[in-house]
Amino acid sequence: MGRLVVVSNRIADPRKTASGGLAVALGQALEASGGLWFGWSGKVVENGTPGEGDLHLQQAGRVQLATVDLSREDHDSYYLGYSNGVLWPVFHYRLDLADFDAGYVAGYRRVNQMFAHKLAGLLQPDDVVWVHDYHLIPLAAELRAMGCRQRMGFFLHIPLPPPLILAAVPEHDWLIRSLFAYDLVGFQSEADVSHFARYVGTETPADVLGEHEFRAFGKTLRAQAFPIGIDVDEFLELGAGRESQEMYAQMRDEYSRRRLLVGVERMDYSKGLPQRLKAFRQLLQSYPENLGSATLIQIAAPSRESVDAYAALRQELESLCGAINGNFGELDWMPVRYIHRSVARKRLPGLYRAASVALVTPLRDGMNLVAKEFVAAQDPQDPGVLVLSRFAGAAEQMSEALLVNPYDTARTAETIQRALQMPLEERQRRHQVLLAQIRAQDVHWWRERFLASLAAIPAP
Numbered sequence: 171m172g173r174l175v176v177v178s179n180r181i182a183d184p185r186k187t188a189s190g191g192l193a194v195a196l197g198q199a200l201e202a203s204g205g206l207w208f209g210w211s212g213k214v215v216e217n218g219t220p221g222e223g224d225l226h227l228q229q230a231g232r233v234q235l236a237t238v239d240l241s242r243e244d245h246d247s248y249y250l251g252y253s254n255g256v257l258w259p260v261f262h263y264r265l266d267l268a269d270f271d272a273g274y275v276a277g278y279r280r281v282n283q284m285f286a287h288k289l290a291g292l293l294q295p296d297d298v299v300w301v302h303d304y305h306l307i308p309l310a311a312e313l314r315a316m317g318c319r320q321r322m323g324f325f326l327h328i329p330l331p332p333p334l335i336l337a338a339v340p341e342h343d344w345l346i347r348s349l350f351a352y353d354l355v356g357f358q359s360e361a362d363v364s365h366f367a368r369y370v371g372t373e374t375p376a377d378v379l380g381e382h383e384f385r386a387f388g389k390t391l392r393a394q395a396f397p398i399g400i401d402v403d404e405f406l407e408l409g410a411g412r413e414s415q416e417m418y419a420q421m422r423d424e425y426s427r428r429r430l431l432v433g434v435e436r437m438d439y440s441k442g443l444p445q446r447l448k449a450f451r452q453l454l455q456s457y458p459e460n461l462g463s464a465t466l467i468q469i470a471a472p473s474r475e476s477v478d479a480y481a482a483l484r485q486e487l488e489s490l491c492g493a494i495n496g497n498f499g500e501l502d503w504m505p506v507r508y509i510h511r512s513v514a515r516k517r518l519p520g521l522y523r524a525a526s527v528a529l530v531t532p533l534r535d536g537m538n539l540v541a542k543e544f545v546a547a548q549d550p551q552d553p554g555v556l557v558l559s560r561f562a563g564a565a566e567q568m569s570e571a572l573l574v575n576p577y578d579t580a581r582t583a584e585t586i587q588r589a590l591q592m593p594l595e596e597r598q599r600r601h602q603v604l605l606a607q608i609r610a611q612d613v614h615w616w617r618e619r620f621l622a623s624l625a626a627i628p629a630p
């Protein structure tokens with residue numbers, strides 16, 4: 171296979187551990203092929219011209235990093251407007267939060283065109299191009315329009331909604347037609363693939379050539395599920411590090427007489443944080459033996475704060491946490507420790523390991539890597555229990571977790587109680603199955619399977 175070219179909205183220096191498992195896994199493949207990683211630099215030029223941005227080239231080992239700046243107008247329409255104000259909410263089934271401002275799509279298209287233009291100049295004929303996520307759906311179509319004939323694959327990190335929800339996006343047919351410029355499209359779960367198949371069956375319509383093969387617009391496309399995983403070994407190494415060990419020791423001492431529950435995410439309305447807090451409140455009400463003991467540490471790392479829906483969520487969370495602590499707290503015990511800051515990645519495994527229960531209860535989630543990190547961080551002799559939303563992509567693989575419907579407050583509370591009471595033997599058995607599963611389908615398996623499927627497709 172030729173050189174690998176990865177394109178994503180943001181890129182990461184694969185040599186830095188703070189970047190996480192995905193960056194490490196992609197970095198390894200890029201390193202092996204002497205590849206190129208292309209994306210936005212993260213810089214916004216206040217008075218920049220829309221559709222224009224400086225290209226920066228940098229070498230990181232054998233990997234070339236290429237980044238482009240965005241003008242303020244492009245950033246606001248492409249990134250905040252269309253990607254995070256339309257596609258993110260709709261793809262997470264939240265039509266009520268979408269802002270269908272007609273101007274956003276022009277910026278989205280303009281930035282994809284600019285990226286394609288800059289990238290085309292860097293491509294070699296036998297490169298294999300792997301584009302990531304909803305910010306860049308039309309990138310391949312733009313590259314093809316410029317005459318690029320390389321093999322191109324796309325991976326959607328977030329869910330694909332059912333056809334009638336997707337059809338609410340005014341440009342839905344253009345988005346799906348754009349996908350047909352790729353040779354391979356990867357989704358997180360079988361549910362997403364079935365939504366895609368139903369959409370192209372009814373709205374496009376495409377010919378179904380085989381289980382994963384569709385033909386429309388004069389183009390054949392392979393669409394398949396590639397559930398993303400974590401780098402289990404990298405996470406175990408992180409867990410053995412000083413910062414993580416210190417975190418674990420500190421939490422274990424502090425909560426030696428109490429039960430610790432943990433939730434870790436970017437603050438996002440897809441993650442079901444208010445519903446989770448309500449279920450935790452219900453737990454305290456329905457099972458009073460937890461009073462004075464059960465403590466939920468909820469990390470909600472700041473994310474996309476300039477999008478309106480996020481400010482409203484923040485207020486709701488602050489008020490819910492305040493009310494729970496006010497109603498149930500004691501002088502020496504506060505039921506919720508809510509932290510609206512990011513925690514250093516090196517400390518996360520220690521926090522997970524100290525917890526008896528993890529609450530991973532998104533309303534909708536492409537995969538959810540926190541669920542997998544929690545499992546990896548546990549002591550197999552005395553593991554914590556994972557309470558997982560059935561609406562996370564991860565639920566298709568992690569059936570030994572306690573699956574919940576996060577909208578059902580009473581039963582979620584009941585399930586959290588079951589997790590807190592679970593006998594050691596059952597915890598060990600469930601953890602063993604989950605660990606084997608996340609090991610077998612880790613981030614390297616995901617990367618290799620995707621790239622092998624792309625390589626197996628005959629060159630266009």
Ligand code: GDG
Pocket residue numbers: 190327328398434435436469470471511512513514515516518535536537538539540541543
């Ligand atoms: C998207 C899709 C899909 C969280 N808080 C902190 C922190 N994190 C880290 C976690 C984990 C990552 O961020 C979150 O990954 P998720 O998968 O849970 O969720 P998204 O950010 O929404 O990711 C998702 C994923 O892409 C991959 O395809 O699974 O469905 O939405 O690694 O540990 N890291 C640090 N401090 C924090 O406070 N350092």
